[in-house]
Amino acid sequence: xxxxxxxxxxxxxxxxxxxxxxxxxxxxxxxxxxxxxxxxxxxxxxxxxxxxxxxxxxxxxxxxxxxxxxxxxxxxxxxxxxxxxxxxxxxxxxxxxxxxxxxxxxxxxxxxxxxxxxxxxxxxxxxxxxxxxxxxxxxxxxxxxxxxxxxxxxxxxxxxxxxxxxxxxxxxxxxxxxxxxxxxxxxxxxxxxxxxxxxxxxxxxxxxxxxxxxxxxxxxxxxxxxxxxxxxxxxxxxxxxxxxxxxxxxxxxxxxxxxxxxxxxxxxxxxxxxxxxxxxxxxxxxxxxxxxxxxxxxxxxxxxxxxxxxxxxxxxxxxxxxxxxxxxxxxxxxxxxxxxxxxxxxxxxxxxxxxxxxxxxxxxxxxxxxxxxxxxxxxxxxxxxxxxxxxxxxxxxxxxxxxxxxxxxxxxxxxxxxxxxxxxxxxxxxxxxxxxxxxxxxxxxxxxxxx
Ligand SMILES: Cc1ncc(COP(=O)(O)O)c(C=O)c1O
Numbered sequence: 264x265x266x267x268x269x270x271x272x273x274x275x276x277x278x279x280x281x282x283x284x285x286x287x288x289x290x291x292x293x294x295x296x297x298x299x300x301x302x303x304x305x306x307x308x309x310x311x312x313x314x315x316x317x318x319x320x321x322x323x324x325x326x327x328x329x330x331x332x333x334x335x336x337x338x339x340x341x342x343x344x345x346x347x348x349x350x351x352x353x354x355x356x357x358x359x360x361x362x363x364x365x366x367x368x369x370x371x372x373x374x375x376x377x378x379x380x381x382x383x384x385x386x387x388x389x390x391x392x393x394x395x396x397x398x399x400x401x402x403x404x405x406x407x408x409x410x411x412x413x414x415x416x417x418x419x420x421x422x423x424x425x426x427x428x429x430x431x432x433x434x435x436x437x438x439x440x441x442x443x444x445x446x447x448x449x450x451x452x453x454x455x456x457x458x459x460x461x462x463x464x465x466x467x468x469x470x471x472x473x474x475x476x477x478x479x480x481x482x483x484x485x486x487x488x489x490x491x492x493x494x495x496x497x498x499x500x501x502x503x504x505x506x507x508x509x510x511x512x513x514x515x516x517x518x519x520x521x522x523x524x525x526x527x528x529x530x531x532x533x534x535x536x537x538x539x540x541x542x543x544x545x546x547x548x549x550x551x552x553x554x555x556x557x558x559x560x561x562x563x564x565x566x567x568x569x570x571x572x573x574x575x576x577x578x579x580x581x582x583x584x585x586x587x588x589x590x591x592x593x594x595x596x597x598x599x600x601x602x603x604x605x606x607x608x609x610x611x612x613x614x615x616x617x618x619x620x621x622x623x624x625x626x627x628x629x630x631x632x633x634x635x636x637x638x639x640x641x642x643x644x645x646x647x648x649x650x651x652x653x654x655x656x657x658x659x660x661x662x663x664x665x666x667x668x669x670x671x672x673x674x675x676x677x678x679x680x681x682x683x684x685x686x687x688x689x690x691x692x693x694x695x696x697x698x699x700x701x702x703x704x705x706x707x708x709x710x711x712x713x714x
Contacts, residue, residue: 267669267673270673275317281318282303297679305318306318310338311336312337313688313689314337321675324693326629326685327678327684328684329536331476331510331628332531333688335535335585335687337688339584341587341588342536342584349579350577355575362576366586371543373509373514373586373589375518376517376543379545380544380549382573383573384573385538386505387416389529389540393542394466394501396526397498397548399551400547405463405464406419406445406467407445407459408447409449411474411479412473414503421436445464450482450485452484459493460496465498466499467501471502471503471511476507478680480623480656483520499548501524501525502515502524502526507628508529508530508532509586510626512592513589513591513595526542526549534585538572539574539579551566601685601693602626602627602629605685605697605698609629612701612705615702619633619635620634620637620659623637629682630681632657633663633708633714634663660713664681670704673704675700
């Protein structure tokens with residue numbers, strides 16, 4: 264057994280005990296794909312601010328941050344108070360309530376494309392609804408998405424059918440469900456133009472910072488091009504801002520870049536760490552949900568939208584409190600500055616260790632590549648996209664990612680994959696600790712011959 268693995272098992276006996284129980288209950292013993300961990304995942308007991316504590320008493324600096332939902336950190340005071348107050352009044356009225364209006368108004372104030380919106384229970388539901396609205400609105404079927412961009416797990420968002428109609432990577436999904444999905448490289452203007460010309464495209468959907476919240480960065484020149492070409496083709500442009508909404512800026516990527524999509528999908532920070540999503544956009548499109556819409560539209564009936572937990576009072580209360588903090592821009596200033604410091608110093612560590620790789624970030628979302636040559640980061644921080652078309656981003660080998668994650672957990676730092684999210688609750692001390700933890704972990708990975 265490697266030294267990193269041995270230490271991991273030594274530090275986490277109670278997690279191993281719980282995992283043995285869970286293995287009999289859940290596939291792989293986990294309840295979300297990205298919580299899958301070998302040799303076993305850690306079990307948490309509580310969380311506060313930038314930290315969480317596991318069942319073995321380890322105090323861990325958290326960069327998973329509720330899978331990106333917690334821009335304000337764990338248990339932020341105003342969110343906690345709002346949820347506690349709402350609990351006194353009930354968790355579900357099965358009826359309309361004022362907090363949902365307050366919540367919706369804040370989304371409208373922050374997100375430029377949001378003339379009208381509907382709340383959903385998750386990001387997956389939001390992307391499903393956005394595509395349905397686009398197809399209903401245009402009367403067309405084809406959906407274009409960018410390779411490796413993630414939009415949840417509904418049928419048409421999984422797998423990668425190629426231009427010849429072969430769908431090799433969508434186990435459990437009939438080919439017919441993917442027949443109208445075209446996946447194109449994200450940084451390839453020509454293929455995009457060609458696809459919009461050849462196909463009757465209802466919608467183009469993308470993560471507007473690039474696949475996996477910028478792990479494969481989108482060439483910034485693609486956004487204006489997307490706006491221009493989708494408008495010309497009569498296709499609906501959908502920004503999936505489930506992660507970037509309220510994080511890339513208070514108004515998401517669209518407020519930061521001035522490029523306004525027709526529809527936007529949101530979740531995570533939207534609901535302050537509680538379950539919730541939304542689809543927002545032009546009133547003309549979103550109003551296809553309205554009763555009576557079928558009488559107006561050219562293409563048939565309205566689009567139904569039930570959902571037991573849509574705009575539930577607890578999520579609404581948390582969302583209102585969180586978006587009030589988001590609106591100040593202060594959480595972003597703090598988190599972005601720490602993210603920049605972290606990334607610059609992680610690159611220093613790699614350079615000093617003579618290890619191939621790099622760290623880079625977009626605002627508070629950071630990524631680490633190990634064991635591969637990277638293009639020079641601009642200002643030690645972001646990628647230089649000049650002359651780098653296509654999606655060729657260096658990848659870290661899977662065994663190195665595991666070694667990194669286990670090694671960092673041994674040092675009491677939890678990464679999300681090989682990157683993470685900085686929150687407004689993180690401190691300079693957290694960043695200093697993380698850099699030192701990284702330095703020690705890189706050395707161990709090198710000692711194990713993986714780097
Ligand atoms: C960009 C993006 N879209 C959609 C989703 C799906 O959201 P949910 O997990 O709430 O269904 C995610 C989840 O991480 C996401 O990152």
